[in-house]
Structure formats: structure tokens, C-alpha cells
Amino acid sequence: xxxxxxxxxxxxxxxxxxxxxxxxxxxxxxxxLAVNHIEDWNPSYKFAEKSVDVGPLTGTLGxxxxxxxAKLGLDRARVRGHFQETExxxxxxxxxxxxxxxxxxxxxxxxxTLARRTVLFEVNALHLNNLKGVWTYVADAFAVALIxxxxxxxxxMKGDRxxxxxxxxxxxxxxxxxxxxxxxxxx
Numbered sequence: 001x002x003x004x005x006x007x008x009x010x011x012x013x014x015x016x017x018x019x020x021x022x023x024x025x026x027x028x029x030x031x032x033l034a035v036n037h038i039e040d041w042n043p044s045y046k047f048a049e050k051s052v053d054v055g056p057l058t059g060t061l062g063x064x065x066x067x068x069x070a071k072l073g074l075d076r077a078r079v080r081g082h083f084q085e086t087e088x089x090x091x092x093x094x095x096x097x098x099x100x101x102x103x104x105x106x107x108x109x110x111x112x113t114l115a116r117r118t119v120l121f122e123v124n125a126l127h128l129n130n131l132k133g134v135w136t137y138v139a140d141a142f143a144v145a146l147i148x149x150x151x152x153x154x155x156x157m158k159g160d161r162x163x164x165x166x167x168x169x170x171x172x173x174x175x176x177x178x179x180x181x182x183x184x185x186x187x
Contacts, residue, residue: 007155007156007157007158010152010155010156011152011156013148013152014148014149014152014153014156017145017148017149017152018149020145021142021145021146021149024126024142025146027123027126027127028123028126028127028142030119030120030123031043031120031123031124031126031127031128032127034120034123034124035124035127035128042117043117043120043124044116044117044120044121044124044125045096045114045115045116045117045121046114046115046117047112047113047114048112048113048114048115049110049111049112049113050110050111050113051108051109051110051111052072052100052102052108052109052110052111053106053107053108053109054067054068054071054072054102054107054109055067055071055107056104056105056106056107057090057102057104057107061082061084061090062082064082064090064104065079065082065090065092068090068092068100068102069092072100072111074094074100078094078095078098079092079093079094080093080094080095081093084104085101087104088103088104088105089101089102089103089104090102090104096114097112097114098111098112098113098114099111099112100112126139154167154171
């Protein structure tokens with residue numbers, strides 16, 4: 001049997017681990033881009049408003065809330081409370097920050113709803129480890145795979161194209177980015 005050097009095995013590991021990790025790399029990358037801009041938008045949910053008309057409301061606050069829930073076909077379990085903001089404005093609070101705001105005199109108003117963003121909700125749940133349990137071990141294995149990919153990718157080439165050649169400049173440039181930000185944060 002022919003002797004193979006460690007660089008050969010690093011190429012094999014790098015290639016095969018890379019193939020296995022590609023879906024998670026894409027998921028974490030997409031999610032990372034999304035959650036990096038959380039101040040500008042909600043990466044997991046989208047908010048929408050629609051006009052509603054439940055007709056004029058009468059009775060106690062509880063009765064008016066019940067009328068709004070019934071006429072809009074809302075699930076009673078989603079209702080978190082109500083509040084008469086002014087003499088003519090009723091707000092019915094629903095789960096997850098959703099609400100219905102109606103004019104008591106006319107019954108016209110706005111229903112604010114929340115819906116999951118397709119794909120982004122799921123990849124953000126994975127990235128942020130909202131699933132906990134077994135997923136924590138999958139995420140840990142992925143982190144180890146990324147470490148292996150970094151080490152094998154950095155060291156599998158030799159000569160002037162390897163780490164001791166031009167590679168050291170690329171690794172140094174990559175290292176300057178986090179080190180520079182850390183220095184900036186603490187200075």
C-alpha cells in the first residue's frame with residue numbers, strides 16, 4: 001500500500017466534511033445576514049395590517065371584546081386582554097404582539113397580524129438554537145466541523161501557495177478583522 005501524507009488526508013477530510021456541512025453553512029449564513037439587521041426588521045416574522053368592520057359595539061368592555069372576537073372569527077385562546085384607549089377606541093390584544101384596534105361607534109378598525117417568514121423563521125430557529133435539546137449537539141458538531149474545515153483548509157497546501165507561503169498573509173488579514181474590532185470595542 002502506498003504511503004499517503006497528512007496533506008492528502010486533510011484534503012479528503014476538508015472535501016467530505018465540507019459536503020456534509022454545506023446545507024448548514026448556507027442556513028447559518030442566510031440567518032446570520034438576517035439577524036445582523038434585526039434593528040431594521042424582524043427576520044423571523046412579518047407584520048401586516050388589514051381593515052376590519054365588526055359593526056358598532058355596545059355593552060361592557062368584556063362584551064365588546066367578545067363581539068370583536070366572534071365577528072372576526074378569532075381563537076379565544078389567542079386573546080390576552082383589552083383596553084379602552086379613549087371613549088371611542090377599543091384595543092383587543094392577541095398573542096405575540098398582535099391586536100385589533102376598532103372605533104366603538106362604527107366598528108371599523110385595523111387588525112395587526114404577524115406571520116412567520118418562510119424559510120427565514122426556520123433557519124433563524126436553527127441558528128439561534130431555539131430548538132434546544134438534541135439540536136444543541138448538532139450545532140456543536142457543526143461548530144467542530146467548521147473548526148476542522150478552517151484548520152484543514154489552511155494547512156493542506158504546501159509551498160508558496162500554502163500557509164507558510166502566501167497563505168500566512170491571508171490568514172493574517174482574516175485575523176486582523178476580529179482583532180481590530182475587539183481593540184476598537186475596548187479602546
